Amino acid sequence: MNNSPINTNESKRKLSMDRSVAGRIGTTLPKLDVPLQTEPPKDLLRESLEMPELSESEIVRYLTQISTFNFSIDHNFYPLGSCTMKYNPKVNDDIAALPGFSAIHPLQAESTVQGALKLMHHLQDLLAEITGMAGTSLAPMAGAEGELAGMLMTKAYHQANGDKKRTKILIPDSAHGTNPASAVMAGFDVISLSTDDNGNTDIEGLKYALSDDIAGFMLTQPSTLGLFDTNILDVVNMVRDAGGIIYGDGANLNAVLGKLKPGQLGFDILHSNLHKTFTQPHGGGGPGAGAVMVSDRILPFLPTPVVNRRTDKSNNEFFTFASPEKTIGKMGAFHGNFGALVRAYAYIRTLGKQGIPKVSEDAVINANYIRSQIKGVFDLPYDRTCMHEVVISARNLKHDNGITALDVSKRLIDYGIHPPTMYFPLIVEEALMIEPTETESKETIDEFIDIMKTIAQEAADNPSLLKEAPHNAPNTRLDEALAAREPDLRWTK
Amino acid sequence: MSSDKNTGLKFSSPYTPNTENDRAEMLKAIGVNTVDDLFKDIPASYLNPELKIPDAISEMELVQEMEDLANLNSVPGEYASFMGSGAYKHFIPSIVNRLALRSEFMTCYTPYQPEVSQGTLQAHFEFQSMVCQLTGMDVANAGMYDGSTALSEAALMACRVTKKQVVSVFDSVSPYYRDVLKTFLDAPGIKIESAKDGNLKVNKNHACLIVQQPNYFGYFEDLSKLSDDIHNAGGLLIVVTDPISLGMYKPPADYGADIVVAEGQSMGIATSFGGPYVGLFACKQQYIRQMPGRIVGRTKDTNGNTGYVLTLQTREQHIRRDRATSNICTSVGLIALMSTIYMISQGKQGLKHIANLCYQKAHYAAAKINEIDGYIVHTDKPFFKEFVVSCPMSPKEINKRLLHNKIIGGVDVSNLTKNGMLICVTETNSKDEIDLLVSSLSEIITEG
Numbered sequence: 002m003n004n005s006p007i008n009t010n011e012s013k014r015k016l017s018m019d020r021s022v023a024g025r026i027g028t029t030l031p032k033l034d035v036p037l038q039t040e041p042p043k044d045l046l047r048e049s050l051e052m053p054e055l056s057e058s059e060i061v062r063y064l065t066q067i068s069t070f071n072f073s074i075d076h077n078f079y080p081l082g083s084c085t086m087k088y089n090p091k092v093n094d095d096i097a098a099l100p101g102f103s104a105i106h107p108l109q110a111e112s113t114v115q116g117a118l119k120l121m122h123h124l125q126d127l128l129a130e131i132t133g134m135a136g137t138s139l140a141p142m143a144g145a146e147g148e149l150a151g152m153l154m155t156k157a158y159h160q161a162n163g164d165k166k167r168t169k170i171l172i173p174d175s176a177h178g179t180n181p182a183s184a185v186m187a188g189f190d191v192i193s194l195s196t197d198d199n200g201n202t203d204i205e206g207l208k209y210a211l212s213d214d215i216a217g218f219m220l221t222q223p224s225t226l227g228l229f230d231t232n233i234l235d236v237v238n239m240v241r242d243a244g245g246i247i248y249g250d251g252a253n254l255n256a257v258l259g260k261l262k263p264g265q266l267g268f269d270i271l272h273s274n275l276h277k278t279f280t281q282p283h284g285g286g287g288p289g290a291g292a293v294m295v296s297d298r299i300l301p302f303l304p305t306p307v308v309n310r311r312t313d314k315s316n317n318e319f320f321t322f323a324s325p326e327k328t329i330g331k332m333g334a335f336h337g338n339f340g341a342l343v344r345a346y347a348y349i350r351t352l353g354k355q356g357i358p359k360v361s362e363d364a365v366i367n368a369n370y371i372r373s374q375i376k377g378v379f380d381l382p383y384d385r386t387c388m389h390e391v392v393i394s395a396r397n398l399k400h401d402n403g404i405t406a407l408d409v410s411k412r413l414i415d416y417g418i419h420p421p422t423m424y425f426p427l428i429v430e431e432a433l434m435i436e437p438t439e440t441e442s443k444e445t446i447d448e449f450i451d452i453m454k455t456i457a458q459e460a461a462d463n464p465s466l467l468k469e470a471p472h473n474a475p476n477t478r479l480d481e482a483l484a485a486r487e488p489d490l491r492w493t494k
Numbered sequence: 495m496s497s498d499k500n501t502g503l504k505f506s507s508p509y510t511p512n513t514e515n516d517r518a519e520m521l522k523a524i525g526v527n528t529v530d531d532l533f534k535d536i537p538a539s540y541l542n543p544e545l546k547i548p549d550a551i552s553e554m555e556l557v558q559e560m561e562d563l564a565n566l567n568s569v570p571g572e573y574a575s576f577m578g579s580g581a582y583k584h585f586i587p588s589i590v591n592r593l594a595l596r597s598e599f600m601t602c603y604t605p606y607q608p609e610v611s612q613g614t615l616q617a618h619f620e621f622q623s624m625v626c627q628l629t630g631m632d633v634a635n636a637g638m639y640d641g642s643t644a645l646s647e648a649a650l651m652a653c654r655v656t657k658k659q660v661v662s663v664f665d666s667v668s669p670y671y672r673d674v675l676k677t678f679l680d681a682p683g684i685k686i687e688s689a690k691d692g693n694l695k696v697n698k699n700h701a702c703l704i705v706q707q708p709n710y711f712g713y714f715e716d717l718s719k720l721s722d723d724i725h726n727a728g729g730l731l732i733v734v735t736d737p738i739s740l741g742m743y744k745p746p747a748d749y750g751a752d753i754v755v756a757e758g759q760s761m762g763i764a765t766s767f768g769g770p771y772v773g774l775f776a777c778k779q780q781y782i783r784q785m786p787g788r789i790v791g792r793t794k795d796t797n798g799n800t801g802y803v804l805t806l807q808t809r810e811q812h813i814r815r816d817r818a819t820s821n822i823c824t825s826v827g828l829i830a831l832m833s834t835i836y837m838i839s840q841g842k843q844g845l846k847h848i849a850n851l852c853y854q855k856a857h858y859a860a861a862k863i864n865e866i867d868g869y870i871v872h873t874d875k876p877f878f879k880e881f882v883v884s885c886p887m888s889p890k891e892i893n894k895r896l897l898h899n900k901i902i903g904g905v906d907v908s909n910l911t912k913n914g915m916l917i918c919v920t921e922t923n924s925k926d927e928i929d930l931l932v933s934s935l936s937e938i939i940t941e942g
Contacts, residue, residue: 005752013798017620017838027839030847034925035858042876045714047744051627052842059591060838068598070612071620075597076609084603088509092553094595097766101564107768109568109903110893116566119765130546142639143770145811145821153681182811182821186650188681191816229535261536264532284828285614286604286636286788288770304677330677334580334642334670334757335768347560353550355505358542363510363517365532370520374636386532410587411609420607442511469796474609476801481608484791484805488782490633492623 005257013066015055020063025054039053069487070475071285074417077468078445082390082422082434083177083225085255085277090351093280093296102343107335111321117339118320122308124292124346131349131357132251132271133262134294138303138325144252145179146332147272147291148219152187154270154295154302155217155246161302161327164244168217168292171245173202175225175426180250189216196428200383202236207470210241217246222263223253225426226383227368227390227434237267246270246299254278255438257390259358269296279345281338292343301326306336363439364389367446371435374450378457383427390436393431399431404460404467406431412459417454420479507550521711547920568902570765574861574927575902578880578918579710580641580668581768582760584738584848585922587839590762594832604788604827608803609795613828615802618790621834627717628740628845629754631776632746635787637830638822641757642671644773645704645734646678647786647820648753651703651777652730653684654784654819661697662724666709667734669910675704683763696718702753706734707746709914710908711858711872712880715750725750737761737774737833739878741849742841760834763829772829783809786820803884851921852879857926859919862932868939872911880918882911889915892938899934901927 038267055063072079079086097103105114125137141147152170159167170184173194181191192210202220218240223229230236237247249263249271255278257263263271275281275290295303306322313319322336352360366387372381372391398404405489409422410433422434436447459466471477506513512520515527526532533541551559570583577583594600598613605611605618618636625634638644648662661679663672665688672686679686689695689703696703705715721731732753733746738760745875746754758772759765775787782789783806791805811818840848856879864871868886883904885892892915893903904917917929 011794011800012761014616016616016623021841026843027625027841028589028844028920030585030844030851033851033854033920035928038854038861040590041742041853045743045876046740047740047748050842052624052740052840052845053838053845054841055838057587057589057839060835061593064617064835065596066597067613067616068593070610070616071598071614072607072610073598073600073602075601081603081606084601089601090509092556094600096560096564098591098764099561099564099569100569100571101561103764103766104569104571105567105767106570106575106583106765106902107581107883108577108579109570110897112899113902114561114767115568118565119566120563125715127547133543142643143822143824144623145823146639146643153677156681160886162673178811178813178818179816179821179823181816182814182818185816185818186678186681186821188683189869229533231535233536257536260533260542261540263542265540266537277519282600282828283603284600284826285602285611285617285831286827287824288826288829289824290770296504325630329681331670331673333640333769334668334678334771335640338769339767340764340770341806342631343560347556349547350551350559351553351556352509354545355550356507356510357545357547359505359507359510362529362532366512366517366524366529369524369526369532373524384537386526388532388535392770400529410607414610416609419603419610422606422764439510439512443516445586451690471609475612476795476799477797478533479608479795479801480793481803481805484793484803485808488789488805489792490622490789490805491619491626491784 002396009449016492017055020055020059021053023054025056027055027057029062062459077417077419078441078449079419080421080435080437081419082436083252085436085438087280087438088440089280089282090348092289093347094345095165097340097343110489115320118308120346121342122310122320124342125308127349128273128292129294131258132294133264134271135297136300136303137292137294138307139292139342140304140332141291141293142333142338143289144272144274144291145183145291148179148183148331149186150293151248151270151272151303152184152189154299155248156187157302157327157329158246158299159216163282166214169212169215171215171218174428176219176221177252180219184219200224200226201230204232204235207236207239211243215243215245217248219248219250221250221252222338223256223388226392227387228383229388233266241267253389257359258361260361264296269299275341275345280348281341288338288341292340302329304329304332355396360439367437367439367441371437371450372445378454390434392432392434394429395431395433398457398460400458402464406433408467409433409456412456412467416476418449418452496895518709526924530553536556570902573902574923574930576904576917576919576931577902578755579905579916580670580896581765582920583765583922584760584920586762589831589839590835593835594828596939599831608801612801615790617831617834619792619802621830622790624834624837625774625776628737628745629776630745631754633782634776635785635789636825638773638775639826640769640771640773641755642674644775645754646675648732648755649675649679649702650705651753651784651786652732655781656701656729658699658701660687661702662687662689662696662700663704664689666705666711666712667704668755671734673685694723696724698727698728700727700729702730702732704732708736708878710737711882712877713875721750738849738852741845758833763832766895770826772826772833782806784819785809787822788825791795848921854879856919859928863935866936866939869935879920880916882907883915884915885913885915887911895938896934896936899930901931901934
């Protein structure tokens with residue numbers, strides 16, 4: 002196999018500083034239209050500034066060229082488990098860019114931003130209704146920040162009750178790394194809970210762990226195994242009876258939209274990654290938005306601000322920012338990632354009550370279809386109906402041919418498909434976590450299944466093909482150990 | 495709405511391609527009869543709850559509804575705006591959005607698979623490089639949520655580095671940032687002490703001193719002296735800065751800053767009612783393994799060609815879990831990319847020129863406002879593009895009247911200084927706009 006990359010060469014990898022030519026400009030600026038003022042004090046001024054000097058056309062070509070080195074949802078099937086890489090409606094981008102939304106300043110008088118506040122108020126209500134919770138704060142700027150907000154509310158709730166010895170949070174061993182990290186940032190100690198052979202919470206382990214020093218349980222439903230815990234009611238009741246808060250990580254909310262309201266199960270707090278479930282484009286790692294929805298007893302602790310609606314005598318509505326009575330405080334300088342909120346609102350409005358349940362139904366059908374067709378080719382660590390994603394294992398290929406989940410992933414790139422999430426959850430050997438989402442057609446899924454079968458066959462016939470993959474990406478496999486050993490983190494002369 | 499018992503709801507949306515036929519075929523292949531057979535793990539009495547949300551609408555109806563909402567807002571641009579306080583209106587060259595909104599940049603995930611994410615990774619590396627060049631620091635991460643959380647993470651990092659549990663914060667740091675700092679630092683039990691200019695009492699218990707330069711009110715602090723004070727006490731200096739000011743002003747590194755954070759919004763990002771923005775985070779080389787957030791490094795592939803990867807990941811939550819330096823997962827990649835394009839586009843000459851335009855126009859406005867009877871501009875310290883005016887009446891009332899003249903006035907800071915209004919002037923404010931502000935402020939006095 003020819004290993005030479007076809008899309009790139011070293012000259013395309015030159016940085017803007019290396020392309021810089023003294024005297025070139027990338028944009029023009031107006032002349033000074035006020036009389037010249039007194040110079041600033043010299044000792045405050047910098048001696049030099051190293052920045053690129055490139056013409057506009059060069060910048061456009063450079064960045065356009067490197068953009069093509071990316072896989073993206075608009076170009077490629079992107080079944081990256083846990084990340085909900087669904088199609089992002091274009092109209093939502095246009096709407097978020099309307100000057101009435103994009104150009105308003107966060108500190109304008111409330112009377113001048115009633116449209117923005119109204120949208121936020123409606124979105125709060127919609128998210129509370131979809132999740133079955135009592136109220137919403139849109140303030141957290143990402144999923145992990147929503148988790149932190151949730152943990153801070155858990156802490157504040159117990160403290161308000163004078164219950165100060167609750168210093169521990171239970172977290173399943175299948176959870177995302179953000180869960181334990183968020184709990185620790187909120188000042189909790191973490192107790193890891195094991196998962197039973199069926200992929201459910203280990204009830205005996207939970208029984209053993211519960212005591213009067215447990216503040217709450219961070220629970221992802223469905224779990225990161227893509228499985229819905231069949232003991233969920235027992236789990237919720239046990240934790241609540243022990244005085245704990247049930248915190249739902251909404252990372253996998255795409256599995257249950259319109260099908261289940263976590264609030265009805267007894268969840269106290271739930272965050273939603275609006276960028277995943279409600280289509281803010283992922284942008285190479287953000288922006289996100291991590292709205293938190295809560296039950297009645299947690300309402301007073303919501304992060305500030307929330308948007309309230311008032312009406313006057315003539316029934317004119319007026320929307321205002323408000324601070325919940327015992328708020329945990331602010332999560333960012335202003336009121337959350339408004340641009341992402343606009344998109345989430347537009348998405349929910351478009352789908353409405355007919356479309357919202359169909360999202361989860363199709364996501365779950367697509368995942369189970371993959372599971373049913375791939376069975377026997379790859380191992381299924383938990384051979385039961387999955388939800389919106391399916392976790393498979395390449396351990397059979399590793400055993401038979403020495404081929405790993407990494408090799409399968411890199412070979413998928415050659416077929417134009419973004420690899421699934423690899424080696425997660427940590428409790429599954431050679432894990433490949435596949436989340437097709439509802440926005441993929443049966444044809445795309447069928448093609449993916451065929452490719453997975455082909456790759457499994459290649460693993461037996463020609464393992465080096467997989468070991469050396471990818472073959473036609475901008476780079477062959479990159480040396481991550483070198484990068485960590487000798488950090489080269491910025492341009493230098 | 496008719497529904498089919500076997501396959502669920504009959505409803506078409508442009509975002510879900512599977513037809514009733516597709517669904518039926520797939521369910522058959524899976525080996526179940528109905529779609530709800532796939533949801534049987536959910537307790538039956540909780541399945542398919544009533545959903546009280548509005549009906550689906552068409553794209554056309556959506557656009558109309560959203561335009562109606564947007565039109566309820568008063569938009570800077572149609573108005574002359576002098577509002578800053580941490581969110582700034584600067585001109586955004588077309589290429590920023592045109593390039594960043596390319597599908598390849600916009601609809602990709604975190605670059606966990608480096609071979610198919612080189613565009614994002616190289617752009618992040620550019621971002622880190624230019625943040626270092628602007629701030630003068632050794633290393634930068636790929637971005638934080640916003641300036642305020644970048645500051646909070648910086649304070650937590652200073653506590654990790656120094657193993658101390660008290661931070662000292664100048665009272666001229668943005669009140670919004672201080673609020674967020676409280677949220678982040680209260681939980682792990684870190685004490686926040688407020689410090690005042692001329693009354694600084696840092697000691698060996700302080701992990702860091704936090705100073706904003708230019709400060710929240712637009713003015714320059716005596717950073718050299720403050721740097722000496724905190725370093726002599728054995729703590730770190732954290733500087734919050736405005737990247738636009740760094741086009742002409744001395745970078746925080748020159749004063750000995752250990753960690754520098756900033757709001758990146760002013761570089762090519764719409765104010766968008768407060769977000770999404772991007773926090774800049776840079777520090778000295780020796781602290782890289784204590785940094786929060788994503789970091790991109792340059793490396794080689796198996797053919798010896800240059801490429802980029804996420805690196806030093808053992809600091810991060812997905813590897814280190816409860817022992818990670820932070821729970822942060824995102825780097826707000828798209829917004830960081832926008833500010834990267836902005837920095838490349840403005841370049842060496844543009845960044846200096848914009849800073850100078852802001853300086854000149856703000857000083858012109860300040861001088862003119864100071865000439866009006868009853869208004870006093872604070873000029874005891876040098877300032878950049880923002881300054882405080884003591885007004886003859888409540889800024890709230892003044893702003894209300896300014897709106898009639900199509901002016902969005904400055905931010906009301908009367909809670910911090912009597913009848914204070916914090917006015918911001920950037921390159922986007924023409925002389926005509928400034929003169930209109932001045933004449934309007936003057937009229938308000940005459941009207942009484």
